[in-house]
Amino acid sequence: MTALKLVEGYMPVQMLIEMGGLALLFIWSFYLLDKKMGIKVNKLAQATGLFLFSIIYFRFRIYPPIPFSVQAIYATMTLIGIFMWVSSTETSWQDFRQPLIAVVDAKTPTTQIIRAVSVVLLPFLVGFLGWNNMKPSIDEPIELRTVHPAPPASTKVHGKTFVLQTASNPYRVDDDGKYSDMVQKKYIDGNPWDEKAPPYMQYVREGGQIFFQNCHFCHGDNLNGRGMFAFAFNPIPANFTDAGTIAQLQETFVFWRVSKGGIGLPREGFPWASVMPPWEQHLTIDEIWKVILFEYWHTGYYPRTWD
Amino acid sequence: MNCYLFKGTRKGLMIAIAAVAVGLGAGVGVLWTTGDVKADSGLSPGFIKGTNPAKPDPKMIEEGKKIYFRKCVWCHGVDGGGDGPGADRLWPRPRNFNQGTFKIRHTASGELPLFDPTKPVAGQNDLFDTVTHGLPGSAMPPWDGILTEQQRLQVLSFVTTQLVKDRKFDDKTETFSILDLNNKDAMKKVAYSKESIEKGAKLVVDKKCVECHGTEGRGDGNPFNLKDDWGFPIQPADWHKCWNFRGSREEPYKIETIFRTMSTGVNGTPMPSFADNTTVEERWHIANFVNSVCEREKDGDPFSKQLQMDPQTAKPKTNFVVPSAPIEGEIPADPNDKKWQDRPRRIIGMGGQITHKPRNFVNRIDDIWVRSMYNKNEIAFLIQWDDRTKSQVEPGVAVVPIEEAPPVAGEANSIAAKQNTYTVYNDAVAIQFPAKWQEYAPPEKPRYLHGEEKRHVDLWKWEADGTLKAYAGSGWDKPLEERPGATEKLKLVKGEFKDGRWTVLMKRPLHTDDKDADVQFETGKYIPTVFFAWDGHNGDAGLKMAVSAFYYTILEPPVPIEAKVYPILMAVGMIIAEGWILRRRATKKETMKRK
Numbered sequence: 057m058t059a060l061k062l063v064e065g066y067m068p069v070q071m072l073i074e075m076g077g078l079a080l081l082f083i084w085s086f087y088l089l090d091k092k093m094g095i096k097v098n099k100l101a102q103a104t105g106l107f108l109f110s111i112i113y114f115r116f117r118i119y120p121p122i123p124f125s126v127q128a129i130y131a132t133m134t135l136i137g138i139f140m141w142v143s144s145t146e147t148s149w150q151d152f153r154q155p156l157i158a159v160v161d162a163k164t165p166t167t168q169i170i171r172a173v174s175v176v177l178l179p180f181l182v183g184f185l186g187w188n189n190m191k192p193s194i195d196e197p198i199e200l201r202t203v204h205p206a207p208p209a210s211t212k213v214h215g216k217t218f219v220l221q222t223a224s225n226p227y228r229v230d231d232d233g234k235y236s237d238m239v240q241k242k243y244i245d246g247n248p249w250d251e252k253a254p255p256y257m258q259y260v261r262e263g264g265q266i267f268f269q270n271c272h273f274c275h276g277d278n279l280n281g282r283g284m285f286a287f288a289f290n291p292i293p294a295n296f297t298d299a300g301t302i303a304q305l306q307e308t309f310v311f312w313r314v315s316k317g318g319i320g321l322p323r324e325g326f327p328w329a330s331v332m333p334p335w336e337q338h339l340t341i342d343e344i345w346k347v348i349l350f351e352y353w354h355t356g357y358y359p360r361t362w363d
Numbered sequence: 364m365n366c367y368l369f370k371g372t373r374k375g376l377m378i379a380i381a382a383v384a385v386g387l388g389a390g391v392g393v394l395w396t397t398g399d400v401k402a403d404s405g406l407s408p409g410f411i412k413g414t415n416p417a418k419p420d421p422k423m424i425e426e427g428k429k430i431y432f433r434k435c436v437w438c439h440g441v442d443g444g445g446d447g448p449g450a451d452r453l454w455p456r457p458r459n460f461n462q463g464t465f466k467i468r469h470t471a472s473g474e475l476p477l478f479d480p481t482k483p484v485a486g487q488n489d490l491f492d493t494v495t496h497g498l499p500g501s502a503m504p505p506w507d508g509i510l511t512e513q514q515r516l517q518v519l520s521f522v523t524t525q526l527v528k529d530r531k532f533d534d535k536t537e538t539f540s541i542l543d544l545n546n547k548d549a550m551k552k553v554a555y556s557k558e559s560i561e562k563g564a565k566l567v568v569d570k571k572c573v574e575c576h577g578t579e580g581r582g583d584g585n586p587f588n589l590k591d592d593w594g595f596p597i598q599p600a601d602w603h604k605c606w607n608f609r610g611s612r613e614e615p616y617k618i619e620t621i622f623r624t625m626s627t628g629v630n631g632t633p634m635p636s637f638a639d640n641t642t643v644e645e646r647w648h649i650a651n652f653v654n655s656v657c658e659r660e661k662d663g664d665p666f667s668k669q670l671q672m673d674p675q676t677a678k679p680k681t682n683f684v685v686p687s688a689p690i691e692g693e694i695p696a697d698p699n700d701k702k703w704q705d706r707p708r709r710i711i712g713m714g715g716q717i718t719h720k721p722r723n724f725v726n727r728i729d730d731i732w733v734r735s736m737y738n739k740n741e742i743a744f745l746i747q748w749d750d751r752t753k754s755q756v757e758p759g760v761a762v763v764p765i766e767e768a769p770p771v772a773g774e775a776n777s778i779a780a781k782q783n784t785y786t787v788y789n790d791a792v793a794i795q796f797p798a799k800w801q802e803y804a805p806p807e808k809p810r811y812l813h814g815e816e817k818r819h820v821d822l823w824k825w826e827a828d829g830t831l832k833a834y835a836g837s838g839w840d841k842p843l844e845e846r847p848g849a850t851e852k853l854k855l856v857k858g859e860f861k862d863g864r865w866t867v868l869m870k871r872p873l874h875t876d877d878k879d880a881d882v883q884f885e886t887g888k889y890i891p892t893v894f895f896a897w898d899g900h901n902g903d904a905g906l907k908m909a910v911s912a913f914y915y916t917i918l919e920p921p922v923p924i925e926a927k928v929y930p931i932l933m934a935v936g937m938i939i940a941e942g943w944i945l946r947r948r949a950t951k952k953e954t955m956k957r958k
Contacts, residue, residue: 160948175941183934190926194917196683197889199806247432249441268437268449269770273717273724277449277504278434284502285714285726287676290683290912297509318718319810328810329913333718354433 075113082106083141099152103138110134123198201291202324204305213315213336213344220308225359226342227259227349228307237361240353248353256349263350266343274331279355289331296355307359310348406540407638409549409626410471413539416532419480419520427521430514435522438502443526451770452724453502454779456595460522463530464592464631467493467610471540472628472636475532480520483512486544490519493610499677500607542626542638544619553647555618555654560665563652566645570637575599577751580656581863586751586900587783592631593774596782599634601749601863604730605657606670612677616657616669621650662708662732662747670710679710679730685892687735687742687918694736694743696856698866703745706734711894713909718812719839721767721907725778727751727898728909731792737918742884743856743870746792746894753860754790754899755827762788764905785902790860792867793824793895795836796882796916800890808891811913812839812906821882823853825867827899831855835880839906849881873918887920 086102089095114127142152158164162171210219230236231254239256246253248261268277274293276283281295294301302310312320318330335344352359406412419427431439438449438457445459458465468476468489476489483491494515497505506515523532530537544550553559567573567580577583580602591597600608606615610624625646628636637646655665658679670679688706695702711733715726731748756762765785774780797809798819809818813836820836822843833849852875857868875881884890894911897903 157948160945161952175945178941179934179937182937183930186930186933187926190929191922192887192920192926194684194686194919197805197915201806245429247429249432249436264437265448268447269452272437272449272502273715277438277502278506278509280504280509282504282676285717287673287678287681288712288714288729288911323807326806328808328815331714331716331718331811331910333722337719338722 071118074117075110078113079106079110079137082109098155099142099148100155103142103152107131107135107138199326201326201329202322203291203300204309205322205325207309207312211312211315213311214341216341218308218311220306220312223308223311225307225311225345225349227256227263227345229256229259231255237358240358244353244356259346260350260353262343263346263348264354266339266347267350267354270335270338271347279351291326291330293332296351296357299357302351302355302359303357304360306361307348307352310351310359311344314344314348407471407626407636408643409542409546410540410638411543411546413470413477413541415535415537415539416477416479417481418533419516419524423480423517423520424524426514427517427519428525430510430518431521434506434510435518439526443522443528446772446774448770448772449502450774450779451772451777453777454595454725454782455501455591455597456593456777456779457502459593460526461528462592462631463527465490465493466629466631467498467624468627468630469542469544469623470627471538471542471638473630474539475530475537477539477541478519478523478532480516483516490523491515494519496610496612498609499612499615500604500609505612505677542623544623549643551643551647553644553651555651559648559651560655562645563648563650563655566641566649567652570641570645570649572649575633576602577863579603579862579864580653581749581751583751583863589633591633595774595779597632598751601751602653602656603658603749605654606672606678607729615672615677616654618647618650618654621653622646625649658710658732660707662704678712681712681912682709683912683914684889685709685711685733685735685914685916687737687916689886689919689921690736690738692738694738694741694856694870696868698745698747698857698868702736703734706736706745708732708734709914711911711914713894713896713911716812716895716906716908716910719906721764721905723901723903723907723909725782725901726909727901727903728896731894731896731911733894735916737873737884739873741854741870741872742918743868744794746794746867746869747864748792748896749864750790750860750898751863752790752898752900753827754787756788756899760786762904764907765902783900785900788899788902788904789897790827790865790899791824791895791897791903792865793822795820795822795893795895797821797891798835798880798882799878800882801885801888805889808913810839811893811910813841813843814838816841819880821849821880823869823871824895825855825858825869827858827860827865829855829858831858831869833881846880849875849877852881884916884918886918889915889917892916 082105083102086097089097111131114122114130143149159167159171159174162168207220209221210217212218224235228235228237228239230239233255243254243257243260246257248257248264250257253261272283273285274283274289275281275296276286276293279296280298281293283293286293296302315334315336317334318332319327319334321327321330339347436447438445438447438453439460440446440450440457443460445457447457450457463475465476468474469486470476470489477487478490479488482488485492493503494510495505495507497503510518567576573580573584575584575589576599582599582601584599586598587596589597589599605611608615608620608624611617611620614620624634625637625641627638628634641649659665659667659669661667672678673680686707690702697703709732711731713726713728713730715723717723728748728750731746734745736743795813797803797814798821800808809815809820813822814820816838822834822836823831824834825831831850831853833846833853834843835846836843852871854870855868856870857866859866873884875883882890892914894914896909
């Protein structure tokens with residue numbers, strides 16, 4: 057979507073370093089403009105520019121978005137910082153004050169107009185901001201959900217206990233039927249519908265059949281979480297093509313999630329809202345392993361291993 | 364060009380040029396037709412003659428095959444018969460490529476679509492556009508961003524040469540008559556205006572559009588008897604949901620899309636081309652009218668704001684807050700009352716219930732519209748949704764939820780073949796609130812599907828037989844429990860089916876005595892709300908239904924007096940501060956001058 061990687065998951069330290077660096081760059085570039093090219097930019101304009109930039113940064117750079125109240129705190133702190141900067145030397149402070157004083161004194165026709173307009177508009181602006189702040193609001197509540205909660209040590213599916221640390225996908229096997237981490241790589245460009253397909257590819261095909269009879273309604277025909285029903289649900293279905301889902305999970309974790317579904321999530325995962333079926337109600341153990349096998353093959357991601 | 368050429372009629376000139384072009388054997392040349400007169404060439408007005416596309420390179424076909432067997436085969440099948448494993452539970456079914464029948468085209472009715480393996484240009488390469496943007500309202504997703512342009516052309520090279528079996532794109536007997544939307548002279552687009560919409564409204568009756576699409580265009584005209592070329596049931600489009608029009612993903616409200624579909628027809632379906640029995644102008648009027656009924660922010664107002672689409676799903680954006688406004692006096696019983704019309708309405712996205720058995724794979728109700736208001740005693744919900752059929756269970760018929768069938772391969776056993784064969788049950792809609800929602804710390808709440816064993820929900824269900832009942836839910840696996848005492852407090856004001864739309868208006872007192880089981884409505888609080896809907900002709904009953912995500916009902920608090928007074932005080936304070944600053948500066952200047 058965006059070429060610029062967003063500050064994801066709201067990481068304050070990354071944000072502080074980045075914001076600090078950008079502010080220094082901002083100040084330095086005006087310093088260079090002045091010293092090297094002789095273009096003097098008024099301190100008031102610089103300060104306003106920096107402040108506006110910081111607001112845009114807090115609003116759009118951080119994802120998921122932080123609440124307005126937090127944005128307001130950050131913006132206030134930035135404003136204090138900017139004041140300390142402009143008032144650090146007497147010349148800087150005079151430069152900052154100069155346009156303001158000019159407007160108040162209103163010696164030229166231009167400043168007279170600006171003064172008249174601001175004198176009239178400012179009370180309205182203050183009144184409007186006050187109203188906007190105090191009127192009853194009905195915004196959507198912000199609810200932060202843990203997407204990958206901590207898994208249990210073991211899970212019981214169809215009467216059989218699987219220890220997540222030791223279990224493995226019985227269908228991730230090489231041509232001789234032995235478990236293999238490499239088999240997916242070997243057949244990544246293969247055709248699962250080939251009549252002479254090796255066992256691994258046949259399992260991928262069977263997994264795909266299950267996927268396209270059960271899962272695509274939400275997770276989508278190209279596994280990106282945008283199936284036909286996805287628009288209606290919240291939380292939105294997982295996007296397997298995203299590096300943040302099955303690519304960073306162990307295969308047994310996925311097995312636990314698929315088997316137990318939304319209703320089997322711990323409270324921090326919002327089990328009340330997820331429509332993800334507990335697939336043990338619909339599929340056999342073998343079918344669940346095969347569909348997981350298919351999801352990794354189709355997206356080209358590899359399950360995370362324990363080491 | 365010399366000016367005197369234009370002294371003759373423009374029309375004459377055009378015909379002359381057309382004649383010359385025909386004389387030259389057309390081929391590469393552009394054939395001009397004019398106005399609404401069908402030219403000698405046999406082309407309908409607005410169409411120009413095209414040529415067979417270039418033959419794809421064998422290498423592209425080979426690469427395309429690899430992509431096909433990774434991405435497409437699951438629905439479209441090994442032999443392109445539209446019979447992959449996905450087809451068993453899909454309706455509409457995936458496209459069967461074998462006959463070369465494609466819906467979204469710029470070519471005349473019955474012709475092959477435009478496809479050029481060397482030219483990924485939007486508007487000039489129908490199959491490429493379809494793969495790029497997908498087909499809204501069906502399971503076909505957009506492949507933009509998943510497959511590169513080159514990959515899309517490769518896979519289409521494979522499909523058009525290997526899987527389209529009955530016809531050949533390079534067969535010289537195939538004609539390609541192209542609707543030239545860019546030709547401003549022939550197209551003479553009619554602007555979207557009140558007059559044009561009114562003309563269109565008359566024309567949809569004259570041209571019999573309403574016979575299938577319904578009096579108000581909700582697709583309810585002939586919902587049972589229509590079949591596609593393969594004998595599967597098919598339903599007419601609901602004009603009120605333009606975002607579900609196939610080929611409309613980029614811009615649902617684009618009038619040209621409707622104009623194109625009317626001009627070319629939809630191959631493989633009962634939708635004919637109107638290129639020969641309407642004039643270009645008439646088609647623009649109809650297109651404007653069809654566009655005008657697509658839902659906008661205000662119900663029934665073709666000039667109110669268009670709905671914003673969610674770029675990820677290409678469906679209208681949802682807002683999870685359903686606001687209920689305070690009003691003085693009685694809640695109006697008529698949904699057309701100004702008080703109701705002025706209320707903002709919220710669209711609630713609905714998906715099939717596919718969490719527990721019996722799952723609802725073919726979901727026929729994909730959104731409902733909700734409005735709400737309250738007075739000092741009661742709260743009312745006005746729910747409206749499109750349904751092509753009014754369904755009421757026959758007396759004596761037992762309502763038994765359909766058992767979920769295992770996916771069986773084969774066209775006869777697929778879900779598509781079963782459409783319109785179900786026992787008819789009641790259409791219905793329900794609203795669910797947690798009982799004692801005040802006791803949960805947000806965002807915690809009882810589960811969306813009828814709550815949990817120790818976390819009950821209060822569910823109000825209206826059915827098409829005119830009943831409105833309150834139930835207690837205690838988990839998806841337990842039957843809903845009827846609550847006659849609570850049912851007495853519910854009041855059905857209206858439950859009406861008209862021209863493919865249900866309107867249900869229900870009320871309940873804000874507060875009741877049974878505070879443990881009845882939801883209590885307090886102002887300014889987020890009250891979790893879930894909606895359910897059933898289409899009786901889809902065999903919907905019990906858990907086979909449509910469900911929504913969690914929404915929040917909020918009773919908007921009346922504006923507190925402080926919110927009105929403080930801003931004024933702040934503004935006055937600002938005026939005083941301004942006066943003080945200006946005065947102080949003036950005095951300072953004065954002293955400085957004296958010095």
